[in-house]
Amino acid sequence: xxxxxxxxxxxxxxxxxxxxxxxxxxxxxxxxxxxxxxxxxxxxxxxxxxxxxxxxxxxxxxxxxxxxxxxxxxxxxxxxxxxxxxxxxxxxxxxxxxxxxxxxxxxxxxxxxxxxxxxxxxxxxxxxxxxxxxxxxxxxxxxxxxxxxxxxxxxxxxxxxxxxxxxxxxxxxxxxxxxxxxxxxxxxxxxxxxxxxxxxxxxxxxxxxxxxxxxxxxxxxxxxxxxxxxxxxxxxxxxxxxxxxxxxxxxxxxxxxxxxxxxxxxxxxxxxxxxxxxxxxxxxxxxxxxxxxxxxxxxxxxxxxxxxxxxxxxxxxxxxxxxxxxxxxxxxxxxxxxxxxxxxxxxxxxxxxxxxxxxxxxxxxxxxxxxx
Numbered sequence: 001x002x003x004x005x006x007x008x009x010x011x012x013x014x015x016x017x018x019x020x021x022x023x024x025x026x027x028x029x030x031x032x033x034x035x036x037x038x039x040x041x042x043x044x045x046x047x048x049x050x051x052x053x054x055x056x057x058x059x060x061x062x063x064x065x066x067x068x069x070x071x072x073x074x075x076x077x078x079x080x081x082x083x084x085x086x087x088x089x090x091x092x093x094x095x096x097x098x099x100x101x102x103x104x105x106x107x108x109x110x111x112x113x114x115x116x117x118x119x120x121x122x123x124x125x126x127x128x129x130x131x132x133x134x135x136x137x138x139x140x141x142x143x144x145x146x147x148x149x150x151x152x153x154x155x156x157x158x159x160x161x162x163x164x165x166x167x168x169x170x171x172x173x174x175x176x177x178x179x180x181x182x183x184x185x186x187x188x189x190x191x192x193x194x195x196x197x198x199x200x201x202x203x204x205x206x207x208x209x210x211x212x213x214x215x216x217x218x219x220x221x222x223x224x225x226x227x228x229x230x231x232x233x234x235x236x237x238x239x240x241x242x243x244x245x246x247x248x249x250x251x252x253x254x255x256x257x258x259x260x261x262x263x264x265x266x267x268x269x270x271x272x273x274x275x276x277x278x279x280x281x282x283x284x285x286x287x288x289x290x291x292x293x294x295x296x297x298x299x300x301x302x303x304x305x306x307x308x309x310x311x312x313x314x315x316x317x318x319x320x321x322x323x324x325x326x327x328x329x330x331x332x333x334x335x336x337x338x339x340x341x342x343x344x345x346x347x348x349x350x351x352x353x354x355x356x357x358x359x360x361x362x363x364x365x366x367x368x369x370x371x372x
Contacts, residue, residue, distance in 0.1 A: 103188030167222030
């Protein structure tokens with residue numbers, strides 16, 4: 001953290017560039033500005049595309065809500081450290097903060113994946129965030145961060161993601177037997193699940209997926225959504241795109257800050273950093289509705305992509321694989337089981353309400369627009 005005068009600050013770290021768009025301080029009359037601006041260096045795990053937009057949307061809210069007294073300089077992927085090192089860099093104070101997902105530090109603890117790419121208990125990402133905020137998840141998150149891993153971090157969850165597609169393949173997948181032996185890209189616990197189903201899993205960052213599939217390093221891949229997949233150029237290496245899957249059926253972003261730094265901030269700045277994540281979360285959900293559906297149409301109509309719904313038989317096999325993975329990790333780690341038990345308790349209670357309460361939305365859609 002650095003304090004600077006209200007004039008524009010340049011971050012001078014070698015090789016690091018401030019990402020334009022999300023990091024500008026709003027122009028305001030000088031009477032409304034504080035004598036000094038607190039500046040935070042926050043690195044995103046995203047080099048471009050809609051995920052970087054989401055990070056910029058959060059930063060813009062922080063900068064505008066503070067009235068100039070608090071400012072985030074948003075740095076692009078790899079600006080200071082590699083993505084895999086971002087959490088450690090924030091812990092050590094090399095970075096003030098980071099915008100990422102918990103699966104990116106899965107190697108430190110498999111429990112991390114339960115806060116983003118864990119098993120599906122019939123809930124969505126928004127419902128998983130309900131568990132985090134009100135169902136005991138936040139306390140377990142800090143037990144993991146502080147007590148288990150001894151990390152000097154504070155974190156906020158934002159941006160519930162729709163269920164991620166099974167992804168891109170060289171042919172239409174009709175049966176789980178077709179998955180066996182395929183070299184496939186995913187991350188987090190999803191890797192364990194799909195390995196259990198006979199796939200050979202490679203964990204690659206987003207920008208390397210399309211080149212890896214083009215070169216034959218991998219046979220199939222997923223990233224997250226139609227917009228990101230289109231931007232990566234997946235339509236140039238495959239024409240077979242499968243929506244719906246339980247391998248990553250709920251995920252959200254994690255925004256972390258160095259806790260020692262955060263604790264020294266003014267209370268109003270702490271509140272802005274937290275509440276801006278909630279505001280950005282709602283906006284992201286709305287933006288995703290618009291952009292993902294639009295880009296799915298573009299993939300089909302402009303690029304000739306064949307879009308399928310993953311067969312229920314494959315998703316049933318995924319649930320069976322999840323059962324095996326969860327049982328194995330729960331036996332090996334009592335804290336993993338503690339988090340799973342908390343999630344299941346919330347999902348069972350809330351699911352009984354939400355699933356019974358939800359009308360047949362597909363039936364209503366097909367009533368007006370025809371069969372999907």
